[in-house]
Amino acid sequence: MIKERFLWRPPLAENWADRLAAVEALLSSGQEPDYIALKTLANQRLGMREHLRMERLAQKVKKQALMPQGFAPITLGLLGSRTLSFLRGPLAAAGLARGLDISALEAPYDSVASYAYSPVDCFGQPLDALLVIIDETAISGQRVILDHEAEKAALAEAAELVMALAAAAREKSGCRAIFATLPGSDQISSSDLATPGSMARFRQRFNLLLADGAQEGKWLLWDQAALADRVGLDAWLDPVRYHAAKTPFSVDACPLAADNIAALLAAMKGKAARGLVLDLDNTLWGGVIGDDGLAGIRLGQNSPEGEAFVAFQNFVLSLRNRGVVLAVCSKNADDIAREPFRAHSEMVIKENHIAVFQANWSDKATNIKTIAETLSLGLESLAFVDDNSAERERVRQELPLVSTIEVGDDPSFFIQRISHSGLFDHLPLNQEDIARAESYGGRAAAAEIRARIGNYENYLTSLSMRMSIAPFNGAGRSRITQLINKSNQFNLTTRRYEEEEVREFEENPEVIGWQVGLEDKFARHGMIGVVIVRKEDTAWTIDSWLQSCRVLERGVEQCVMNALFESAAAAGIEQIRSTYIPTDRNAMVADFYPRLGFPAGDDQTDGSVHYSCAVADYVPHRTFIEIYQAG
Amino acid sequence: MSDYQAILDQVAEIIRDIFDEYEGPVTMETTANDVAQWDSLSHVRLMVMIEMELGVHFSTSEMQSFKNLGDLVRASAKQKA
Numbered sequence: 190m191i192k193e194r195f196l197w198r199p200p201l202a203e204n205w206a207d208r209l210a211a212v213e214a215l216l217s218s219g220q221e222p223d224y225i226a227l228k229t230l231a232n233q234r235l236g237m238r239e240h241l242r243m244e245r246l247a248q249k250v251k252k253q254a255l256m257p258q259g260f261a262p263i264t265l266g267l268l269g270s271r272t273l274s275f276l277r278g279p280l281a282a283a284g285l286a287r288g289l290d291i292s293a294l295e296a297p298y299d300s301v302a303s304y305a306y307s308p309v310d311c312f313g314q315p316l317d318a319l320l321v322i323i324d325e326t327a328i329s330g331q332r333v334i335l336d337h338e339a340e341k342a343a344l345a346e347a348a349e350l351v352m353a354l355a356a357a358a359r360e361k362s363g364c365r366a367i368f369a370t371l372p373g374s375d376q377i378s379s380s381d382l383a384t385p386g387s388m389a390r391f392r393q394r395f396n397l398l399l400a401d402g403a404q405e406g407k408w409l410l411w412d413q414a415a416l417a418d419r420v421g422l423d424a425w426l427d428p429v430r431y432h433a434a435k436t437p438f439s440v441d442a443c444p445l446a447a448d449n450i451a452a453l454l455a456a457m458k459g460k461a462a463r464g465l466v467l468d469l470d471n472t473l474w475g476g477v478i479g480d481d482g483l484a485g486i487r488l489g490q491n492s493p494e495g496e497a498f499v500a501f502q503n504f505v506l507s508l509r510n511r512g513v514v515l516a517v518c519s520k521n522a523d524d525i526a527r528e529p530f531r532a533h534s535e536m537v538i539k540e541n542h543i544a545v546f547q548a549n550w551s552d553k554a555t556n557i558k559t560i561a562e563t564l565s566l567g568l569e570s571l572a573f574v575d576d577n578s579a580e581r582e583r584v585r586q587e588l589p590l591v592s593t594i595e596v597g598d599d600p601s602f603f604i605q606r607i608s609h610s611g612l613f614d615h616l617p618l619n620q621e622d623i624a625r626a627e628s629y630g631g632r633a634a635a636a637e638i639r640a641r642i643g644n645y646e647n648y649l650t651s652l653s654m655r656m657s658i659a660p661f662n663g664a665g666r667s668r669i670t671q672l673i674n675k676s677n678q679f680n681l682t683t684r685r686y687e688e689e690e691v692r693e694f695e696e697n698p699e700v701i702g703w704q705v706g707l708e709d710k711f712a713r714h715g716m717i718g719v720v721i722v723r724k725e726d727t728a729w730t731i732d733s734w735l736q737s738c739r740v741l742e743r744g745v746e747q748c749v750m751n752a753l754f755e756s757a758a759a760a761g762i763e764q765i766r767s768t769y770i771p772t773d774r775n776a777m778v779a780d781f782y783p784r785l786g787f788p789a790g791d792d793q794t795d796g797s798v799h800y801s802c803a804v805a806d807y808v809p810h811r812t813f814i815e816i817y818q819a820g
Numbered sequence: 821m822s823d824y825q826a827i828l829d830q831v832a833e834i835i836r837d838i839f840d841e842y843e844g845p846v847t848m849e850t851t852a853n854d855v856a857q858w859d860s861l862s863h864v865r866l867m868v869m870i871e872m873e874l875g876v877h878f879s880t881s882e883m884q885s886f887k888n889l890g891d892l893v894r895a896s897a898k899q900k901a
Binding site: 190237275429432433434436441 | 868869878
């Protein structure tokens with residue numbers, strides 16, 4: 190008996206039977222049911238009886254020609270050396286759960302050879318795909334053990350049959366063939382694989398032959414063997430029914446097998462998931478980054494839970510390597526949510542792997558919609574993973590088209606649930622598929638820029654930023670020194686000063702030292718900027734200007750520059766001079782002064798650029814930050 | 821007999837599920853011939869579901885020997901005893 194019952198699907202709703210009855214009532218009155226209603230009805234953790242009812246419902250919808258628009262129609266031929274009748278009903282039901290309208294046609298019993306070699310077409314109509322499930326007894330008769338030649342001959346014969354079937358599918362049914370791999374069977378010895386003429390050895394070689402052909406694009410593969418492994422061979426095979434009803438595998442495995450096949454058909458029809466939306470706290474790492482901090486979250490470090498999260502991240506990255514686009518949807522402050530990506534040594538997933546990063550306090554459904562729009566993907570192309578069952582339920586309610594996977598709350602099971610879901614099933618990959626995740630990243634970045642031009646000011650306003658500008662003092666001294674000596678990128682002159690020198694600036698009347706702090710409605714960012722200015726009678730010279738990269742593009746520099754020119758004007762100063770000294774790290778501020786309103790500078794022979802701006806000419810920048818403590 | 825009745829009730833429920841168009845009685849004497857929908861395909865499903873719900877398992881020869889529901893119920897009762 191199969192133990193697993195679609196664990197990745199949501200649990201059976203309490204009112205499932207009522208909802209089924211509602212759809213049936215609709216059908217009885219000749220009305221078309223709703224796409225989402227039908228799909229969500231099928232996409233639940235159904236028991237054997239619910240499966241039976243679902244199959245019957247699918248049958249009724251088809252019979253009355255009331256299949257809602259949205260279900261992709263697919264006519265599947267079934268060809269096998271044993272009876273495949275038990276797959277037909279389950280295939281129709283499994284299709285509904287994946288947005289497919291599967292009509293399965295079964296060839297007459299044991300017509301594999303006639304379909305392959307005779308001119309007769311037992312289907313008599315075009316197909317979208319032909320699923321061939323050959324039983325190994327049909328292609329591999331009894332052979333003498335240790336007879337290499339006989340094994341070779343049997344394999345060549347099987348290869349010929351496969352090739353003939355693929356050609357017949359093309360010519361008679363106008364479609365591609367899908368070949369099922371051979372599942373295992375009971376072995377006599379551990380040495381079966383090393384024994385020419387054994388079934389085990391033949392099976393392995395035959396499966397590889399199928400795989401190679403699929404890789405070359407000659408046909409597709411349904412890895413029946415992998416599913417049988419997952420379920421367990423003892424549950425997969427039913428010797429009584431094998432003989433009594435000629436079934437290739439256990440009848441109670443049919444819903445699962447049908448779903449597995451439907452996943453492949455969905456991939457064929459472009460209905461597989463293309464994007465994976467991830468929660469962060471307790472999904473990518475253990476704990477809550479906002480509360481526990483970088484040092485407090487559990488990730489790697491030999492803790493069982495931490496290692497499970499690392500394994501999950503590796504799995505997610507392997508999905509991306511197959512062309513799945515990654516997005517983040519987390520209830521967090523953006524900077525804090527990004528911190529582990531930037532600074533945690535055990536993070537496998539990096540910021541540049543994430544095409545869209547939505548960390549804010551809005552509800553997840555809204556954010557997932559934004560992600561879909563940014564990526565130009567339909568909601569049905571997205572899968573959502575969150576450890577929190579309440580969040581999952583809410584997203585299912587709000588966005589029933591998104592595939593919210595029932596991953597549970599134990600990270601050790603995340604990989605299993607996602608891979609069993611078959612949502613990311615795909616055909617044999619090519620280089621283009623692999624490049625897809627990258628190109629989505631680029632498209633998303635462009636979309637973000639477009640959105641920014643329109644909404645950037647609104648965004649800045651919504652942050653409710655407050656800035657403090659204070660002169661150097663004892664309280665800030667060590668952080669000031671740290672910033673001066675650690676900042677490389679947003680640093681105009683990269684001049685380093687020791688703590689003692691910073692202390693001297695505090696007391697020197699010829700020097701202005703400003704420490705800049707910032708907070709917004711999400712977080713206190715602390716000290717994020719340092720400016721050092723040397724005074725002369727009629728001109729001030731900016732000795733150092735550096736900022737933390739944590740808060741870029743917020744209008745911080747515009748705000749501080751306004752304050753500096755205000756102070757200069759108040760002191761009767763005529764000119765402000767400045768310098769950009771290029772290093773191999775600070776290219777991001779190469780055009781800093783022109784951007785801030787300084788006239789074009791003078792290039793020096795050492796590569797640096799000198800600027801000067803008349804105080805009277807300076808036009809203050811529009812800012813979105815309230816200054817609450819001016820120096 | 822009451823043992824048999826309890827099992828028959830369970831079987832009847834499954835039969836109503838699978839053969840949803842059948843409205844006749846379900847008794848120890850009921851056979852496949854009495855139910856229009858009862859073909860070889862649904863017969864196998866019926867057996868599988870009865871095995872699952874009752875927690876029994878029929879051998880290859882047992883299944884061949886069932887003449888009516890009574891045989892099936894008695895075989896189940898024997899396993900459950």
